[in-house]
Amino acid sequence: MTPKEYLLQARVLDQQISARIAERDRIMDQVTAARAPSLTGMPRGGQHDWTDAVARAADLTATIDAELAELCRLKAEIAAAIKAVPEPVYRTLLELRYRSWYTWEQIAEAMGYDVRHVYRLHGEALLRVRVPGSAGKLRESE
DSSP states (O other): OOHHHHHHHHHHHHHHHHHHHHHHHHHHHHHHHSOOOOOSSSOOSOHHHHHHHHHHHHHHHHHHHHHHHHHHHHHHHHHHHHHTOOOHHHHHHHHHHHTSOOOHHHHHHHHTOOHHHHHHHHHHHHHTOOOOSGGGSOOTTO
């Protein structure tokens, strides 16, 4: 995996994190919107369905939380790879591009350079990024 491919994973990770958070929120909304069983009068047998639904929701949210932890770990790994670049100019460029998702034009404006110079700096910056072993790769199915 090239340094550019490695850093570009951050965008996919952002999307996956957002999707998992939205999924977890939908599950929690469904659980909190579910009607609790009536505690007055005679038992009517619906209580087990409700408690089973809550237990399933808890299991799903635990799974999502574990996935979120792994996605956040990978994002932190990418951030650490950028922070490990010793030259501040290269590190700033990489931060703007792969963490803040600035366009090339926005980077050029923010850094006070011509866009062509930013492209050249970007190539040099990528040469300084150390890609960890396969631990930093996204799973093939994602």
